[in-house]
Amino acid sequence: MAAVTHKILVIEDDQAAASYIVKGLVEAGFTVDQADNGRDGLFHATDGRYDAIILDRMLPGMDGMAVLGAMRAAGIETPVLILSALASVDDRVAGLTAGSDDYLTKPFAFAELHARLNLLLRRRGSGTAPETRLACDDLEMDLLSRKVRRGGTGIDLQPREFRLLEYMLRHRGQVVTRTMLLEGVWDYHFDPGTNVIDVHISRLRKKIDEGFDRPLLHTVRGAGYRLGADG
Numbered sequence: 001m002a003a004v005t006h007k008i009l010v011i012e013d014d015q016a017a018a019s020y021i022v023k024g025l026v027e028a029g030f031t032v033d034q035a036d037n038g039r040d041g042l043f044h045a046t047d048g049r050y051d052a053i054i055l056d057r058m059l060p061g062m063d064g065m066a067v068l069g070a071m072r073a074a075g076i077e078t079p080v081l082i083l084s085a086l087a088s089v090d091d092r093v094a095g096l097t098a099g100s101d102d103y104l105t106k107p108f109a110f111a112e113l114h115a116r117l118n119l120l121l122r123r124r125g126s127g128t129a130p131e132t133r134l135a136c137d138d139l140e141m142d143l144l145s146r147k148v149r150r151g152g153t154g155i156d157l158q159p160r161e162f163r164l165l166e167y168m169l170r171h172r173g174q175v176v177t178r179t180m181l182l183e184g185v186w187d188y189h190f191d192p193g194t195n196v197i198d199v200h201i202s203r204l205r206k207k208i209d210e211g212f213d214r215p216l217l218h219t220v221r222g223a224g225y226r227l228g229a230d231g
Helices: 015-027 038-047 064-073 089-097 110-125 159-170 178-184 196-209
Strands: 007-011 031-035 052-056 080-084 102-105 133-136 139-142 147-150 153-155 217-220 224-227
Touching: 007 015, 007 038, 015 031, 015 110, 031 038, 038 064, 052 064, 052 110, 064 080, 064 089, 080 089, 080 110, 089 102, 089 196, 102 110, 133 159, 139 159, 159 178, 159 196, 159 224, 178 196, 178 224, 196 217
Parallel strands: 007 031, 007 052, 052 080, 080 102
Antiparallel strands: 133 139, 139 147, 147 153, 217 224
């Protein structure tokens, strides 16, 4: 059986860095397209079918955050790994909150880039018979249309909120810890030391619980969170 060849888009304006990344990916067996500015990168991202995108944050024409925002607004859910020399916790959180799936700071080792990329690809391709609909009480999520409703009322979610709710729905009735959320929703294998989870849980709770008779998203003090009809 032939191995699956993944198609990767690299959006990087530094030619030395881009050549280094592309060469390494091709040697690792990937098919790679490259763009050296934000506008061309966005065109490729919306026009081509990619398994993952490596996106430099600081780009000419249109910066990486704007490219990412335009992609997510257009409903493009291709996994994105941001590359950036901006290495503070706030910078990393901003990139992840904007809709990226991982954030790698420069300078970096190609081995780490390769490992993180494979993690994104495994996460995207996991599961042999994926569900197309998830539900908890009167809260429903259609994974094909990417629509969420509660009691028949549509709920508009940002990409990261959608992923967070999807994770909670797949673990409905269970206590979900912060570590589980960091790994399952943000692909973090360490605690960034920020309140990014609390912020997203708070936003999600407002959208799915406010205006309804009974809350579904509960905080389990000292343990984590639980999605379920009972408190």
